[in-house]
Amino acid sequence: MKITRLYSGSDDKSHFEEIELNFAGDLPMKSTDVRKASGAVFRSAPVGLFLERHPAPRRQYLVTLSGSWEIEASNGVKRVFKTGDVMLADDTTGQGHTSRVLGNEPHVFMTVPLAD
Secondary structure: OEEEEEEEOOOOOEEEEEEEOOOEOOOOOOEOOOOOEOOOEEEEEOOOOEEEEEOOOOOEEEEEEEOEEEEEEOOOOEEEEOOOOEEEEEOOOOOOEEEEEEOOOOEEEEEEEEOO
16 A cells, blocks of 8 residues: 655655555455554644644654645645545654645544654
8 A cells, every 4th residue: 555655854855755555464354564653633624724834743644534635845846635545744854844725625634643
């Protein structure tokens, strides 16, 4: 399963990369490796919300449940995340990124802060 990682580069800017989460196991339903998490939070960002450039507050997965939003890395690259997309926010240092809700519905998403 491919997901998008947003990370801090050595140039102090945030960048995107695609990473693979591999499924494995002998059971009928395969799983990825377990990641230790400190909790889960559901959020709803209103239509029109724009967040100025900021680093991620912690390493966390963001899973879009409905709506969509655009993340712009500080290197100028933009990505749109929609229902079912998963992003690993890992740009906890440096210039960070902006976030913008797109369309005419709120962006509803779940964050899962990682413990590692």
